[in-house]
Amino acid sequence: MYVFTHQGVNVSLLVVGSVALDTVETPFGRVKDALGGSAVYISTAASFFTTPIRLVGVVGGDFPKEYFSFLESRQIDLDGLRVIQDGRTFRWSGRYHYDLNNRDTLLTELNVFSSFEPQIPDGYKRSLYVCLGNIHPNLQRRVLAQISKPRLVVGDTMNYWIETTPQELRQTLELLDVLILNDSEVRLLAKEPNLVRAAKVIRSMGPRVIIIKKGEHGALLVTEDTIFSAPAYPLENIYDPTGAGDSFAGGFIGWLAKTDDVSDGNLKRAVIYGSALASFCVERFSVDGLRELSYLKIQDRYRSFMELSRFDER
């Protein structure tokens, strides 16, 4: 299914991941049961580029009405969001340290997410772009088994799956086009301290594109022919890093789905859009940094990224 707009081609985008209620403490404040989860951040960030977004996830009967409304206001299609009325929504709680680079997980209550089995609605099975949030690699694979010929599959993972389900993860990696992970996860997965070499090792496991998120140091894109170093936006006020990585993934795949162009040059632009969305995300708690956002503001920040990294030829 194609939707044409004046700004370009929009192709169907499916997002699968967690929908959560987050309780977060940073040096700047605290929020309780705020809207969170990988599928929420990815979908919200992507919704600035292409709509509707097809979200697949699960919540309990306690999931607040206003959060449904928010997701709908972003034109996120909730046909694939299962509501288990007598269950409780996945809850996560964490506390960030003074420098915001480290955090302690205080609580992880899987609740309805513990038996999450992604059912892809029939209407979603021909989605061309698929973004798999950070869930069990077997679940990621079971999602893909339901999709017919996706054009691009982007997957996220984390140290927990690398350490506890290495074989399952390896099988999933064979099915991904793009793997997004952070620098310590790259080293852990490749068993190689040099990032460039580690990215090559991981490319040999399946994904033709590796994106290494480095937090305040930006991101690296590694393909067969290209290495691209994207700066981080130099924010003076970071309130809550929660969701930054998922907002990155959402901005990244949102731009690709909007333009339906997976050339190296466009992957670079997508990394900058991802970085832009992450930078907006961390300026507020929960999804609040994305609430008042507009496509124009995103374009402005894209230009700031150009300014930030541009230097002239000698």
Place this chain on the structure above:
Amino acid sequence: MYVFTHQGVNVSLLVVGSVALDTVETPFGRVKDALGGSAVYISTAASFFTTPIRLVGVVGGDFPKEYFSFLESRQIDLDGLRVIQDGRTFRWSGRYHYDLNNRDTLLTELNVFSSFEPQIPDGYKRSLYVCLGNIHPNLQRRVLAQISKPRLVVGDTMNYWIETTPQELRQTLELLDVLILNDSEVRLLAKEPNLVRAAKVIRSMGPRVIIIKKGEHGALLVTEDTIFSAPAYPLENIYDPTGAGDSFAGGFIGWLAKTDDVSDGNLKRAVIYGSALASFCVERFSVDGLRELSYLKIQDRYRSFMELSRFDER
């Protein structure tokens, strides 16, 4: 004194710092009593842009002839290199860990460096560009007291001086135009975890330009009007990180002295040249990565840096 070449204006460049014999162990090998020290790396790196370089430092009678010859071959003027015949040269020894991001200092033998009192030869006192290697802030200030109206003063420092001589360092900072330091030192000096804010705090202490070295993550340039994020060159083979920071400083000030242009646009180029020289330095032990270098190879790497960070407008 101006030296004109076909490539631009070359102005006089004075470098003051340590000249050392380094014993270094990395996972890839070991060198004993190799040529090292901040003044050596800075001068050697800068010598690809402008010559002669005026080096001020001190060595003992044990300083090998071949090292004098190497420095002379790079057109480094040694009138200011004092030789204390019955003394021993400064020695440093360190061991790098598996990931090369951390090292243990095994030995620091100051020897003749412990009573180093920089005497600037009369012919050097009108040097227009001055680079102060990482030495005691009081020594850095006593160098500057001997220089008449420098056009640009670049200084390096380290956590040791920030922690043990904070007041002396603050006095020196008032005299610097450019301060180069790494990200953890920026946070330590400014007492502020956010790098952008920390750079602003340090600018208020004196230097109008702050350069934050982030190792494998590149460098940030912060001036009144500009923040510039330079990528690191994605090296697959790093043999010895020793001297990377000083090679950066040498490439940076070498380019500025060559072009005699301290505009924001040219400072950005200088950061890239500094990053290029650092990338060559770490590809071999000691100064060997700079030995076989040429201006053409440096220009090639400059272009690689453009490739690495360039993305197109939407």
